[in-house]
Amino acid sequence: MAPSKSDRPHLYLIDGSGYIFRAYHAMAYGGKGRAPMTRSDGTPIGAVFGFSNMLMKLLRDLEDGEQPTHLAVIFDAPGKTFRNKIYTEYKANRPPAPEDLRPQFPIIREAVEAFGLPSIEMDGYEADDLIATYTRHARENDWQVTIVSSDKDLMQLVDNHTDMFDTMKNVRNSADGVMAKFGVGPDKVIDVQSLAGDSVDNVPGVPGIGIKTAAQLINEYGDLDSLLARATEIKQPKRRESLIEYAEQARISRQLVTLDQHIDVAHTIDGFALTAPDPEPLLKFFDAQDFRSLQVKARQAWGGDLPADTLSETVESAEKNYECVTDIAALNKWINASYAAGVIAVDTETTGLDASAADLVGISIATAPGQACYIPVGHGGAGGDLLSEKPDQLEKAVVIEALQGLFTDPAVLKVGQNLKYDISILARAGIDLTPIDDTMLMSYTLEAGLHNHGMDELAGIHLDMTPIAFKEIAGTGKNQLTFDQIPLDKATEYAAEDADITLRLHMLLKPRLAAEKVATVYETLERPLSAVLSQMEREGIRVDVGTLTRLSNEFAEGISRLDKEIQDLVGRPFNVNSPKQLGEVLFDDMGLPGGKKSAKTGAWQTNVDVLEKLAAEGHTIPQKVMQYRQFSKLKSTYTDSLVAQVNPATKRVHTSYHMASTTTGRLSSNDPNLQNIPIRTEEGRKIRRAFVPEDGNILIAADYSQIELRILAHIADIGALKDAFANGTDIHAMTASEVFGVPVEGMDPMVRRQAKAINFGIIYGISAFGLARQLGISRKDAQGYIDAYFERFPGIRAYMDKTIAFGKEHGYVETLFGRKCHIRALVEKNPMQRGFGERAAINAPIQGTAADIIRRAMIRVPAALRQNGLDDLRMLLQVHDELVFECPIGCESDAIPVIQQVMADAASPALDLSVPLVVDCGTGANWDEAH
Structure with missing residues (x-):
């Protein structure tokens, strides 16, 4: 210096x-x-x-x-x-x-x-x-x-x-x-x-x-x-x-x-005495901490050689040069620049977050760091004084026609952040988008479990940038503007920046996939699934509004009846929906045992764990409160909200799948969440009955049979379990026979139920306490069951110990396909949190491999159906280990073998599983009947 x-x-x-x-x-x-x-x-x-x-x-x-x-x-x-x-x-x-x-x-x-x-x-x-x-x-x-x-x-x-x-x-x-x-x-x-x-x-x-x-x-x-x-x-x-x-x-x-x-x-x-930093130890330190954006900064300031997979300083240092495109000459200039670049970032701006209903407002493109444009096509909404008249912009049809060639050209890679949404929006506008890369999915592949994967967070982590927040240009609350109401100068700065940041992230993240040996996970499990899920979301599924309305009324009657029964049992009026008042009733008035107060509020705890324990001890009011809450949740979360979520144009509900929200690769869904509909209760199954095909069609539900237990048998190399699956033996009855020493023939259903609880509990690293609560037995008996299980199948304990040790050493565990599941809690000093991390580490390779397999199946099924002349079949839903299809009546006999074959072979040729994958298929006039 x-x-x-x-x-x-x-x-x-x-x-x-x-x-x-x-x-x-x-x-x-x-x-x-x-x-x-x-x-x-x-x-x-x-x-x-x-x-x-x-x-x-x-x-x-x-x-x-x-x-x-x-x-x-x-x-x-x-x-x-x-x-x-x-x-x-x-x-x-x-x-x-x-x-x-x-x-x-x-x-x-x-x-x-x-x-x-x-x-x-x-x-x-x-x-x-x-x-x-x-x-x-x-x-x-x-x-x-x-x-x-x-x-x-x-x-x-x-x-x-x-x-x-x-x-x-x-x-x-x-x-x-x-x-x-x-x-x-x-x-x-x-x-x-x-x-x-x-x-x-x-x-x-x-x-x-x-x-x-x-x-x-x-x-x-x-x-x-x-x-x-x-x-x-x-x-x-x-x-x-x-x-x-x-x-x-x-x-x-x-x-x-x-x-x-x-x-x-x-x-x-x-x-x-102050001198300029020596770049070599500084870059080496940043590399060890995964601080790639700081490596770029250090290289800019003090020189030095960056690692081979670290990009040039232009990724972060490029000055912003954003343009609002409002005439065809300017649009053609950007199209030509896109062809010259070969890799561009694309982002859409819309009137809302629902890809099945939102209107396209504009498209942004970035061709190099700092070089981006915004093409408005739908501004002029009811924005009050902000947009007193419709701004100068190209017609949507003109822009669509001009971009169609670029967006489908195989020589130009289109990059996006959560590109599934943009694929859906552009498809509804008549534009296909291919080939693609997705920075959200790259981040998820590289660092699942370490942080979230939204653009704002990735910009902060990798680029040390804070993007413009939507509320800065649109406001908040009931007065928040939609994007079509935003003035073009603000819209351009916001939209072009999104594309710019996405391209910069792509330049940093893409090289890491190969360097960190996860390119195959991204290329075969993540990237191809975006278009598949986009198509499924656009298809949606029909719901019978009349059935939902009747169920809503039925649940309302149940809520009212249970409320009266609870009030009568208590002997005085109180608000059943109030956890505080309920706690006072249970533990102050009735003096039930085992009550605990919240350290924060001082009120009695009345969560589901507390109520389940009291109900298991035979107390009537907690049992009825649980039923009351179940009816209330089913009514508010499903029967009422599903009716409101029916798209008026398609008459169907369109869930949105999240591809990067879990550590293990499992998909989640929301708006509506179709993965949490309870199926073990009659009321939950009634809700599934409201999901129906269009007239002349039938639903097919294809479900992997005990896929996680099969994967456990393979990973832990448990001969007895593998033999049972190979021979089609009742795995739970076999486990009961092995662990409890009882014959399979004439087995007490309760004994089989206990073995089933252990089988599935082991996958999730269940504790004696958890098993005892689930089966309603003492903790000592539960621990005895678990010990006997490990004694009979010692390979499972060896797998668990090996997996936990690997996770603690590396910070992650892997699925059989190489997906890295990072688990921070493994290094926690708090024993309870560390125990949670260990259970997650045990489960992640199993659940993650199952998730990878069903992803592979979803990617392969559409092509297989087309190849077999079943173009009219539509894949509608994915719920854990199950896929739901809509099929013309009469085609199901041709479709089911194709679906079963593709799903059963989904692990091949990447994996040579030592157990067969079995797929159960059913058909019906509604989802419950098909399942």
Whole structure:
């Protein structure tokens, strides 16, 4: 770095401990719904990233500005300090560092070393004391000092040669800033703090005196000693009595807040000479932490060779150049640029989030980092004064015709973020989009379980960018505008930025797929599924509104009846929907055993676990409350909402599938969520009966039989289970026979049920407590069942132990297809959270492999149907291990063998499973009947 602009040396002292906590709260949870950042091995690194980013920004800003000559990063040492000897309660109220921050402390020290900066700490002293000592040394040598911190305790050090710099607010504090904060100059800060105390550090001060009053008193009496000596002169009785009674406490507080400027330090300020970071160790450190965006920044600032899979600095540094396209010449210019680029990002703007109903408002395209356009086609909605007249824009049909060739050209790769939505919107507008890449799915393939995969979060993690929030241009609440109501200048900035960021993310994420050996997962399981799911979502499924209405009335009658029965049993009126009132009834009025109060609210807990336990003990009211809640949920979540979600144009409901929301690769659905309809109750099955085919058609439900148990038998190499599946044996009866020593013939159904619970429970790492609650038996008996199971099938325990060990070492477990499922909880120190992580690790390879298999089946089935002349068959739904099709009546006998064959062979040729996959198919005039 260049020498200081001043003739005097200039020392920067960074409050490293303050930086850590600011970085943690800014980055680990982001304040924006951002999930905690973790390294690929599961180690939390949010604070490390934030700290490194803050430190890099400071160094780069200093190069362009003040250019200090010396710099050091100062940290608190762990453990107690000399202040605890003065006052044992010092900092006694401060909670310990968060669990996920503690392992980051040593990594942050490594970061400082990687930057080539001194990292200073000393046992028994806080960072503030070391900063005070080094500040004194600098003053004595006539150096200028800048303390990089927002800590008010350091303001006592400010003078003509020392200022403070709050980098987060970009504010420098000299004596005037201290006066504004404390009402006194820097030389009186200690006196004011001695009176006011500090609740955070548990500095007692004088009760009833805050900063403002303390400043008034010090300004009037000169200093703390004079004030305490003349306390009897103070007119206000309470203030006078407090100062007299707590005078010694004020003196102790002065000892606590006074920084020690005379520590016998091991390092001298001459050793803090600042030079530019050596890029090699810095890039190596960033690479080890997966900080690819920081690698790019470091390369920009200080040179060095980036790893082969890290892209050039243009990904992040490119200037934004966005254009609003409103004439055909400009559109053709961008089309030509797209052909020349070969890889472009595409994004759509619409009137809503429902792909089956939203209208296309505009299309954005990015051809290079920073180079993007927005093509409006549907602006001019009822936007009040914002859009007093329809803006200048091309006709939608003109744009569609112009883009059709580009969007289907195999030589141009179209990149999107959650591109399934855009495929659906463009398809409804008459445009196909192929070939494609999806940055959301790339991120999901690389880092499932580490964070969420929305564009805003990925931009923050990989590009250190904060995209424009929709609410910034559209507002919030009931007055929020739809995109067609947004003025074109704002719309262009927002939409073009989305495409620009997506292209930048693609440039960073795409090379990692091959480098991290997950390209096959992305290419064969993720990318091809987007178009398949888009087609399914557009198909939707018909629901019988009359059936739903009758069910809604039936559930309403049940709710009313149960409410009366519960009130009658209690003997007084109360609100059954109120958990607080219900808890009072169960545990205060009735005195039922086992009640627990919430630590947060103090109210009795009445969740489903509590009610199930009470119901299992034979208590009637909890049983009826559970039935009441079930009816209420079925009515509100399904029978009422499904009617409202019927698309008026198609007369069908169109669920939306989320491809990147689970750790294991399982799909989820919402609006409506069709995967959570209960099928073990008669009421839940009644809801499935409302899902029907169009006239002249029939529904086919194809369901994998016990697929997860089959995968477990293969992965854990359990001979008895594999033989049973190969021979078509009743697996649950066989398990009961093996574990409990009872013959299969004439077996008590209850015994088979217990074996079934163990079989499926083992997949999820069930505990004795969980099995006991599920079967209504003692925990001792449940543990005995589990022990007997592992004794009979020892390979399962070996699989579990091996999987947990692998997960703890690598931070993830893998499916048989190579999908990485990252599980952060495996390294948690909290035993309960770690136990959850271990159970998740046991289950993930099994559930994830099953999810991969059904994804492969969904990708293959449509082509197989077409090849067999079954073009009229439509795949409508995917629910866990089941696919639902709509088929013309009379074609089912031809369709079912094709469907079964494709699904049964879905693992091949990638896997050579040692157990057969069996697919059960049924048909019916409604979903329940087909299932």
